[in-house]
Structure formats: C-alpha cells, structure tokens
Amino acid sequence: MEELRKLEQLHTTLTFMQSHNFVPSSTLDSNRFIANLILLLLQPCGELNLDMKFRLLSEYLPKSAFWKKHHNGFVLKLMKEINxxxxxxxxxxxxxxxxxxxxxxxxxxxxxxxVDIDSPLMIFKYFPVLAFTESYIYQLDGLNEKILSIPTEGDTSLAKEFEKMNYQCWAETFANMLEKDPFRPLLNVLELRGLLNDRIREEFRSGEEYWALERKLCRALTHKMEISIKDVMRAIHLKSFDYRVLNLLLYQLRGQEVNDLHMEFLSVSEFLVEISDDLFDYEDDVLENNFNILRMFVKIYGPAAAPAMLAKYITDAEERYDNLLKTLDPQLSSKYQRRCEEATKEGGKVSGHPLGTWSIPPVIVNEDLYRSNCLNTE
Structure with a gap:
C-alpha cells in the first residue's frame, strides 16, 4: 500500500510538471529524478524548513537555469497538488x-x-482535539503573515531574505492556499469525529473572512489607499474566531448545549482583549504589516483624533462588558475577574480594572520611515 502511495505521488508530480511546463529534460529518467527530488524536499527533516533546504541545495549544487527559475514556485504549488x-x-x-x-x-x-483547570485528567481528556485545531489555525495564520510581510529596498538582511525567497511567488501561492477552502481538511477530521456543526462551520468562515479583511486592509495601508471603519470593526470582531471555535468544540466534546449568555459575554471580553493586545503590539504590527486597530484608526481619523476615537469604542465596550458581567452566576463572575487580574499581572500590568489600564502608545505618523529607521538600527 505504501509503495502504491509513493507511485501515485510520483505520477502526480510528473503530471504537474508537464501541465505547468516545468519539464527540464526530454528523457523520462531525468524528469523522474527531478520529481523524486521534489518529493524528497517535501518530506520532514528535523528542524529544516523548505527555505533552509533550498539554501543548502543552492549552496552545494550548480545553479541551473531551471533551478533558478522554478525552485520556489514549483514546489510550493506542488505542495497543494499532492496530499x-x-x-x-x-x-x-x-x-x-x-x-x-x-x-x-x-x-x-x-x-x-x-471543568477543573487543576485536574490533568480533565484537561487531557479534551486537549488533543483543541490543540490540533488551534495548531492548524496557527499554521494557516502563519501563511497569511508571510503574504503580509513587506519586502524592503536596499542592501539589508531582510531585503536579501525576500530576494532569495522569490517573494512574489510565495505570496501568490500562499494567497491561493488561503482562498481555496483552507479549513476543509480540518473540517473533515472534526466531522468524522462527530464534532462539526453549523455554528462551528460559521466560525471557520469567520476566520477566512478575517484573513481576507486583514490582507485587504494591510495592503490598502501599504499602497496609501482609503479604508472603511466598517471593515476595520468587522475585522477586530472576527479576530478571536479561534477562541470561539475552541469554545464551541468544548461544548461538543462534552455533549452540552451552548450557553448563549456565556458566548455573548466572552465575545465582548474577546473584543476588549484584542484591542489591548493590539495596543501592546502596535510597533511590532507596524513593522510586520499586521492588522492592528490603532494603525487603522490612524489611517481613518488621522494621528491627532485616532486615540480619542479608539477610546470611545473602548468605553462603549467596557459598559457592555460590565452589564453582562452582572448577569453571570456570582461565583463564575468572581472567578473570571480573578483570572483577568492574573492575566493582566502576568502581562506586566497592575490596575484596579480586571482588564488592566488602557495605555494608547504614541501613534506612528509615517510607517515607511519608522520601518526604515528600525531596520537601519539593527
């Protein structure tokens, strides 16, 4: 069975090479050798990722015209074709x-x-499904981050890295991966285990929508285009989709009905936490061209008005948070507030409010100049 699988992969690779004009030789043996080399590159090898493997091959093998032209785009597209x-x-x-x-x-x-967090038996009863799901989401999120990374001009290490990676090819390939039902393999796994329902499917669609909005908004900032507050607020509300997926999965794993009051309260809490994280990560998000609500507000409202406008959204959300908190069971409410206080202290913040103090960092008026200055000081 294993040999049949290998033959199928080899046939798929050869067919893919022919259909995309990636055939370097007229002889079958030569093309089969190239196909086997490509399949070898796809196999896990310790801590070596695909880019590291390419570097090794580029260093120790002659750089043929075929290799220079096709090595990045070909393998990345093939990864999607095989299994x-x-x-x-x-x-x-x-x-x-x-x-x-x-x-x-x-x-x-x-x-x-x-569920008792201090009980290893209870935690590991549900952890495999939760961990696999979140890791799969993070894997796709990593692809999205690669698309958003900004190649820079000049003789810098970052620029050289992007040159080696053939940035445009990588970006287009990753975008295709994310746009063509990226969660389908994970959904198949969950469905086979009887864990999938319409509500979970909807949250996964929210994840796809968030990544699409992130790409749209961050590209708009890069190209000095206008963005809408509707898209920004939609994105910040969708950003915590993975927490909602995990929460809904936990209901499924335990065979319990979803508590909509809890879900509503947690959605408001998630919104405030996402804003808090964005403020903390503001400078890094500017450097890496990630979605960040303060970045977006600076673009929409201008550097002077952006902090005040964001503060208004925070105030409105805090009022809703406090109202919903009062509807929770008193014991649960107290327990959750203690958890929030622990989290803020662990993050280096100490304040009377369970979510910590709100500190809006100085806005960056010229992002291009900021990136350039940061790169030049490295």
Whole structure:
C-alpha cells in the first residue's frame, strides 16, 4: 500500500510538471529524478524548513537555469497538488505558536464549562482535539503573515531574505492556499469525529473572512489607499474566531448545549482583549504589516483624533462588558475577574480594572520611515 502511495505521488508530480511546463529534460529518467527530488524536499527533516533546504541545495549544487527559475514556485504549488489538500497536518512550529493561546483558553474558558483547570485528567481528556485545531489555525495564520510581510529596498538582511525567497511567488501561492477552502481538511477530521456543526462551520468562515479583511486592509495601508471603519470593526470582531471555535468544540466534546449568555459575554471580553493586545503590539504590527486597530484608526481619523476615537469604542465596550458581567452566576463572575487580574499581572500590568489600564502608545505618523529607521538600527 505504501509503495502504491509513493507511485501515485510520483505520477502526480510528473503530471504537474508537464501541465505547468516545468519539464527540464526530454528523457523520462531525468524528469523522474527531478520529481523524486521534489518529493524528497517535501518530506520532514528535523528542524529544516523548505527555505533552509533550498539554501543548502543552492549552496552545494550548480545553479541551473531551471533551478533558478522554478525552485520556489514549483514546489510550493506542488505542495497543494499532492496530499496536503486532503490531509490535515500540523507542524511543530505551529504547535509551539499555539501553545500560549491554548494555555489561556484552558485557564479562562474551562470555568464556563465547569471543568477543573487543576485536574490533568480533565484537561487531557479534551486537549488533543483543541490543540490540533488551534495548531492548524496557527499554521494557516502563519501563511497569511508571510503574504503580509513587506519586502524592503536596499542592501539589508531582510531585503536579501525576500530576494532569495522569490517573494512574489510565495505570496501568490500562499494567497491561493488561503482562498481555496483552507479549513476543509480540518473540517473533515472534526466531522468524522462527530464534532462539526453549523455554528462551528460559521466560525471557520469567520476566520477566512478575517484573513481576507486583514490582507485587504494591510495592503490598502501599504499602497496609501482609503479604508472603511466598517471593515476595520468587522475585522477586530472576527479576530478571536479561534477562541470561539475552541469554545464551541468544548461544548461538543462534552455533549452540552451552548450557553448563549456565556458566548455573548466572552465575545465582548474577546473584543476588549484584542484591542489591548493590539495596543501592546502596535510597533511590532507596524513593522510586520499586521492588522492592528490603532494603525487603522490612524489611517481613518488621522494621528491627532485616532486615540480619542479608539477610546470611545473602548468605553462603549467596557459598559457592555460590565452589564453582562452582572448577569453571570456570582461565583463564575468572581472567578473570571480573578483570572483577568492574573492575566493582566502576568502581562506586566497592575490596575484596579480586571482588564488592566488602557495605555494608547504614541501613534506612528509615517510607517515607511519608522520601518526604515528600525531596520537601519539593527
């Protein structure tokens, strides 16, 4: 069976090479050798990612015209053709990036399900599905970040890196991956386990919509185009879709009905936390061209008015948060507030408000100049 699978992959690779005019030789043996080399590159090899493998090959093998022209785009497109489209897989890096979110989810959301966070037996009963799902989301989010990365001009290490990676090809390939039903392999896994329902499907669609909005808005900033407050507010509300997916999955795993009051309260809390995180990460998000609500407000309202306009949205959300907090069970309300206080202290903030003090950083008026200055000081 394994040999048949390998033959199928080889046939798929050869067919793909021919259909995309990536055939370097007229002999079958030569083309089969290239196809096997491509398949070898796709196999996991310790901590080597695809770019590292290319660097090794570029360093130790002659740089043929075929290799220079096709090595990045060909392999990235082929990754989608073989078996990555149907099989849900996650890498170690995605799992590592998802770890802090999973920890926060367990400590902040398990209480709404009556699950004891201090019980390893209870945590690991649900953790495999939650961890696999969040890691898969982070893996796709990593692709989206690569699309948004800004190649820079000049003789800098970042510019050289983008030159090696053939930035345009990578961006187009990753965009195609994200636009063509990227969650389907994960949804298949959840459906086979009887965990999928319409509400969870809708949250995954929210994730796709968020990434599309992030690309749209960040590209608009890069190209000095106008953006709408409607798109910005839609994006910030969609941004926590992964928490809602995990929460809904936990209801499914426990065989419980969804508590809509809890979901509504947590959605407001998520909104405030996302704003708080954006303010904390503001400078990094400017450098990396990530979605950030303060960046967007500066573009829409101008540097002088942006902080005051954002403060108004925060005030309105806090009022709604306080009203919903009063509707929770007193014991749960108290427990959640203690958790918020723990989280803010762990983040280096100390204040009377459970979500911490609001500190809006100085706005960056000229993002291009800011990036240039930061790169030149590295």
């Amino acid at each position: 990555h489209e149907e099989v849900a897989m996650v890498g170690l890096e995605a799992m590592e990036r998802a770890n802090s979110t999973l920890e926060d989810f367990c400590r902040s959301y398990f209480m709404f399900h009556g």
